[in-house]
Amino acid sequence: MLKFYYNPVSPNVRRVWLTLLEKEIPFETVLVKLNGDQLKPNFLQINPFHHIPVIVDDGFRVVESLAILDYLESKYPTPAMLPTDPQQLATVRMVQMVTANELFPKVISLIYESEDSPQFAEAKQHIDQVLKFFTVALGTGTFFGSQQLTLADIVAGAVVPLLPRLGINLDDYPELQAWYERLMQRPAWQKTEISAEDFEQFKRRVRVLVKLHRHKLNQANK
Template identity: 55%
Template sequence: MLTLYHARISPNSRRVWITLLEKGLEFELVEVKMDGEQFKPEFLTINPFHHIPVLVDDGFNIVESLAILDYLEVKYPTPAMLPKDAKDLAIARIVQLVTVNELVPATSTFLLQFLGLPGGDPEEIETAQRKIATVLKFFENLLDDRPYFASHNLTLAEVVAGTVVTRLPKVGISLSDYPKLSAWCDRLVARTTWQATEPTPEVVEAFKSIVVARMANSEGRRQEAEGRRQKAKGTHA
């Protein structure tokens, strides 16, 4: 039995969850609460880097979502979720890696907005918006007359990029300038696998509480450090 350790709020976890569903596999879901469960000894035994997702298959622990997707594609090749043609395969891989290396870091700037919280550095947000626009334009140009990237069928490119791009309108980033990409998003969110794995409002609120608590703790530590600095300064005045 396959077991997926995941957090529903995480796009990295979601891409594996969607792939398991798209391939029609039987699996067990184990929710890892991001309030500290990922640091507990029992979880560190399966992933010492305390990240999710982790897929366990008959005692074999697989970390890193892209590695998990490759594992599933090779071990469970039906339905195929990577093209066989060299050019098409390259496009699928490009989409995956551009998402991970370029798009995800830029979208992390909008975490507070996604959670409905105030804050965010205006300059960082502007820089992130430019980076996201570059990626979206690049993706728009990669799409042809086929419904998916380099394929008539859903691929791992969709699973990786789609779990990020479809969230962009929720943080105020419009897809109206990218008609092919917008239509591509509509096709994805209409799929039952997307609907089944969409974070619920309750999940978002729970994660929001964790983020707010972390921000408060960070501010408290900052104030304590500043107090010690001022005290030391007064001592040596």
């Protein structure tokens, strides 16, 4: 049976978790506690970069959440979560990449930066641009690129639900609010919804990792 190495505090983990549930793929969970389990030798043999999520399927290991999603879509193609029409497929890929490269880094800024800082204000402005882009990409569709759930909904739908907890009002984006409400009615989203306690743990972990990263940069520049 497929093994899924996870921790519920991670949005990247949630991408894979949602896909496994939506595709109804049988899997066994292996909880990785982020207070040191990810650095233990037995886990480093699975992922030397000490990140989650990881899956091991029939002895084949896949790291990095977007690569895992592509693997699951290819091996378990029903229900299909990637459209075949070129424009629809491009929409799915754009939403995935914009979430990973434009939205999620600014979520990190909202968590780490002081609310009266220029960086915090810039992050909110950038998130507004992303949500407007998503509104156009969604158009009149039920989901991104399709009338059926796609991997774009999986990826964006693991991050956008964090925004109201960080003071971003989705009511200002009515089409996205309706999309978000459709997702939250699905059992997979209800099962994987991050608890208030886990969300606070996620924020604490973000602050520690950003502080550590900036310290390393400062040391390298000396």
